[in-house]
Amino acid sequence: MQGKYHVMPINMTLLCLTACICQSLYAETGSTEPVLLPTIKIEATRTDTAWLQTPASVYRIDQKNNDNNLEVNLSETLKGVPGLQLNNRENYAQDLQISMRGFGARSTFGVRGIRLYVDGIPATMPDGQGQTSNIDLSSLDHVEILGGPFSALYGNSSGGTILTSTKQGQGKDSIEVGYSGGSHQKSRADIILQGGAEKASEPSYVVSSSYFDTDGYRDHSAARKVLSNAKLTWDLEDGSKVNWIVNHVDINADDPQGLSREQWQANPKQVNDAANIYDVRKEINQTQTGLTWSKPINDQHEINAMAYLGHREVTQYQSIPRAPQNNPRHAGGVIDFSRDYYGTDLRWTGKDLLPNTRFTAGLAFDYMDEDRQGYENFNANNQFGVKGDLRRDEQNILWNLDPYLQASWDFMPNWTLDSGLRYSNVHYESNDHYIVTGNGDDSGKTDYDKVLPSVALSWKINPDLNAYASYAKGFETPTFTEMAYSANEGMNFNLTAASSDNYELGLKSTNSLGHFTAAIFQSKTKDDIVSAGTIDGRATYKNADKTLREGVELSWNKNLWQDLKAEASYSFIDATFDAAIPASTVQKGTKIPGIAKNQAFAALRWQPETGFNAGVDVRYMDKIYVDDANTDTAPSYTTVSANVGYIWKNDDWKVRSFARVDNLFDRNYVGSVIVNDGNGRFFEPADGLNWSAGLSLSKAF
Numbered sequence: 133m134q135g136k137y138h139v140m141p142i143n144m145t146l147l148c149l150t151a152c153i154c155q156s157l158y159a160e161t162g163s164t165e166p167v168l169l170p171t172i173k174i175e176a177t178r179t180d181t182a183w184l185q186t187p188a189s190v191y192r193i194d195q196k197n198n199d200n201n202l203e204v205n206l207s208e209t210l211k212g213v214p215g216l217q218l219n220n221r222e223n224y225a226q227d228l229q230i231s232m233r234g235f236g237a238r239s240t241f242g243v244r245g246i247r248l249y250v251d252g253i254p255a256t257m258p259d260g261q262g263q264t265s266n267i268d269l270s271s272l273d274h275v276e277i278l279g280g281p282f283s284a285l286y287g288n289s290s291g292g293t294i295l296t297s298t299k300q301g302q303g304k305d306s307i308e309v310g311y312s313g314g315s316h317q318k319s320r321a322d323i324i325l326q327g328g329a330e331k332a333s334e335p336s337y338v339v340s341s342s343y344f345d346t347d348g349y350r351d352h353s354a355a356r357k358v359l360s361n362a363k364l365t366w367d368l369e370d371g372s373k374v375n376w377i378v379n380h381v382d383i384n385a386d387d388p389q390g391l392s393r394e395q396w397q398a399n400p401k402q403v404n405d406a407a408n409i410y411d412v413r414k415e416i417n418q419t420q421t422g423l424t425w426s427k428p429i430n431d432q433h434e435i436n437a438m439a440y441l442g443h444r445e446v447t448q449y450q451s452i453p454r455a456p457q458n459n460p461r462h463a464g465g466v467i468d469f470s471r472d473y474y475g476t477d478l479r480w481t482g483k484d485l486l487p488n489t490r491f492t493a494g495l496a497f498d499y500m501d502e503d504r505q506g507y508e509n510f511n512a513n514n515q516f517g518v519k520g521d522l523r524r525d526e527q528n529i530l531w532n533l534d535p536y537l538q539a540s541w542d543f544m545p546n547w548t549l550d551s552g553l554r555y556s557n558v559h560y561e562s563n564d565h566y567i568v569t570g571n572g573d574d575s576g577k578t579d580y581d582k583v584l585p586s587v588a589l590s591w592k593i594n595p596d597l598n599a600y601a602s603y604a605k606g607f608e609t610p611t612f613t614e615m616a617y618s619a620n621e622g623m624n625f626n627l628t629a630a631s632s633d634n635y636e637l638g639l640k641s642t643n644s645l646g647h648f649t650a651a652i653f654q655s656k657t658k659d660d661i662v663s664a665g666t667i668d669g670r671a672t673y674k675n676a677d678k679t680l681r682e683g684v685e686l687s688w689n690k691n692l693w694q695d696l697k698a699e700a701s702y703s704f705i706d707a708t709f710d711a712a713i714p715a716s717t718v719q720k721g722t723k724i725p726g727i728a729k730n731q732a733f734a735a736l737r738w739q740p741e742t743g744f745n746a747g748v749d750v751r752y753m754d755k756i757y758v759d760d761a762n763t764d765t766a767p768s769y770t771t772v773s774a775n776v777g778y779i780w781k782n783d784d785w786k787v788r789s790f791a792r793v794d795n796l797f798d799r800n801y802v803g804s805v806i807v808n809d810g811n812g813r814f815f816e817p818a819d820g821l822n823w824s825a826g827l828s829l830s831k832a833f
Contacts, residue, residue: 235291
């Protein structure tokens, strides 16, 4: 029965691939008019190829197609990407929940297993932990999402890669001010200044700043966020280009936490702690800056360089009772850390040094120094939600130094071989400064390293149709946060890094029927990092012997008529433990929690440059298991959203307005789950029917 279960999806996929090929061939022979579609260059794979010729599952989303939004969360932009599961927790204290082909689904907060970049600068630390909170949607230009084997080019924790790019200033100097609001007292005000450069020695610029606050959908889920972003760009006379980016984010957010099934069904808006005695919340403050430089030396050689540095502070109050903290090994109920980080990436590219070849060689270095404390979350008067006595004090240092190579060879007129090799290594060190009776020295260090090869073969079947096959070795280390706690509350240096073998077979087409993609993939992982349960507010982790992820991804989009556009996507993923986990109830074939087996998305929008615009989209998400034992699920759901807008402009003025309704039919559903929560509070309810509207005014000078 198990074998039959796995064969059926593959047969279905082959049928879909065949259908796509037939449609493309028919379009080529049956169409009497040429189809002129824009050439989209892809940056994510560093191969300088158009989207159609890129041998990878890569998708580009332009922010201008998502203007009718509040522009607060990346989930407003990343819709309908095959293989990408992005859940809004309705909890600004814990960021979005993002996974790609099942990688990263275990995360109880922040982003794991997915590499994030903003204008070429990492938003992911060397150990693989990252966040989306500093991505400024006001100045966003486009996003590229890279999945599958080619993600291994980015090293550690690259089960998928998300690269965001902000706008470059152009044209006249202009100012834009906007205000939007919505359900739950949502309020957002922003200002954007931008302008192009008149001379090569002068920079173009985009400077934006926004303020957002809300009472939150749930009780005790209010949040305030201040975000500023600046980008200066110099296009110099020698062909080189310099970008300087500065970013600051300040967040104060209450945390309503997860609910049990009974709590969710009784009242999805409630806070887990009904009396709210713990006042669970998080404060985040981060500032970073970075510089990117590209210079073509001649027609054959080009140099790219990037350097960045930043500082991040986080204070988090948790709902941990006093009794567990009586254990002298317990780290307390308040997390407080200050982190400095910096890094660089140097890359050389050579073209046609050999006939029809392209070579890239680079070296990436990243460093993080973290000063972390833990405190009791109560004082001498037994008042909770305050910073009490010190219970943890340590310095954590980690760094990586990754050399990498890439090569692309057009060895026949319609055949290309792409290959890559990266040595990924991460070095951890923790120095314990809190040594008292009953709590010994937890200092230690460990290293993880892996050679990551990748290879892809692509075949240009005709000018509108491309097929490819690829393989890569993947590598994922535990994050410092995941190593922070073990069964005895000390650093869990017993966690090992996961390694995976990733395979993909894909097809891309662009013709009069639109843009098509289809992919079959399989990922076999050893020592996968999985949740070992969340007890008393502490998430712990372990290694699973073997896991298996395999599935299908399909997408289509097309301009139907004039400014009427349509898109649709479907993802199927079968993610299972491929071996039993000793001393647990997990057997071979058990589903990996946090991953939806089926996802589907469809959208239709009328989007002229000016005048009236409108859109509607439908999203389906399959049920999600909440724990390794598969004891319960967050049910499947379908939601519908609709939006309208109007744009008016002349030479110097532009007025944009929008209104939208999400969860149009007021579906009561779970937006995300806290995997393996030890208290059974797995469910994070999603918002019901909610609305937003906004108006912006811009003036050029």
